[in-house]
Amino acid sequence: MIAPTTTEEKTKQFVEILSGTPDAKSLVRIRNEKADDKIRDSIRMTPGVQPFKHNYYTSEQFYQRDRQRGIITNVYGQRILRVTEDFITGVLGGLEDEVGDKAGMVMYETGYAWGMEDMRNFVKRSQGEFEVDFTKMGMGMMLETWWWPLTIEGWGTWQFDFREAKRDMLFIELYESAVAKTLGDIGAVVCYFYAGLFSAVFSVLSRKDFGCVEIQCYAMGADHCKFLISHAERVNAAAFWRSQGATGKDIMKKVRNA
Numbered sequence: 001m002i003a004p005t006t007t008e009e010k011t012k013q014f015v016e017i018l019s020g021t022p023d024a025k026s027l028v029r030i031r032n033e034k035a036d037d038k039i040r041d042s043i044r045m046t047p048g049v050q051p052f053k054h055n056y057y058t059s060e061q062f063y064q065r066d067r068q069r070g071i072i073t074n075v076y077g078q079r080i081l082r083v084t085e086d087f088i089t090g091v092l093g094g095l096e097d098e099v100g101d102k103a104g105m106v107m108y109e110t111g112y113a114w115g116m117e118d119m120r121n122f123v124k125r126s127q128g129e130f131e132v133d134f135t136k137m138g139m140g141m142m143l144e145t146w147w148w149p150l151t152i153e154g155w156g157t158w159q160f161d162f163r164e165a166k167r168d169m170l171f172i173e174l175y176e177s178a179v180a181k182t183l184g185d186i187g188a189v190v191c192y193f194y195a196g197l198f199s200a201v202f203s204v205l206s207r208k209d210f211g212c213v214e215i216q217c218y219a220m221g222a223d224h225c226k227f228l229i230s231h232a233e234r235v236n237a238a239a240f241w242r243s244q245g246a247t248g249k250d251i252m253k254k255v256r257n258a
């Protein structure tokens with residue numbers, strides 16, 4: 001499929017992703033006989049064992065290992081690849097050798113494509129798992145449900161700040177970025193995968209064509225990474241200020257007051 005380019009085409013794609021219906025295949029490992037596969041307007045209160053198991057966030061429960069075939073899958077049946085820090089360094093180094101300073105853009109686009117696909121699966125899975133219409137799920141609960149698999153898979157932990165969402169400004173703090181932790185303090189932002197991922201996910205959820213920029217990074221000496229998600233004009237301005245040496249705090253102040 002050719003990726004949509006205009007805002008109109010993109011918005012159509014966001015709406016299409018949000019209209020996904022439950023996918024039984026991804027729920028096989030957590031479903032039990034209490035499940036009735038009805039989609040409700042609110043989460044069903046039921047005593048005792050729940051229709052779907054939700055607390056599967058330990059390594060033993062989350063991963064399934066097929067030693068004979070050498071395959072690991074997660075609790076939703078998705079194939080998992082476990083890699084070392086050397087692998088991440090190798091991939092990023094190889095990419096930079098191939099495309100030079102375009103590497104950041106390639107990673108961002110990769111993260112964006114990943115985010116779109118992840119949202120497509122998540123909308124289907126979470127509705128089935130909680131037996132509730134996706135648009136009726138509480139935002140906080142839904143977002144933590146989305147992020148949890150990424151935490152156990154080693155992508156870090158996060159905190160979101162939506163206090164200025166009405167002005168189309170979302171902030172995310174990311175701790176233990178797999179990319180930044182691997183590369184260490186190299187004096188530049190490096191978490192382009194994440195920026196692309198956040199851009200896709202929050203574009204779908206808000207049905208708006210949002211971009212994302214990392215305004216402070218562990219790889220620049222900060223103790224955690226920070227991202228701004230907003231429309232292109234504001235994201236580009238933040239990227240420019242960052243290139244001029246502004247700190248994350250300065251950038252936040254500037255975009256808030258702009």
Ligand SMILES: [Zn+2]
Pocket residue numbers: 177180189190191214216217218219224225226
């Ligand atoms: Zn970072």
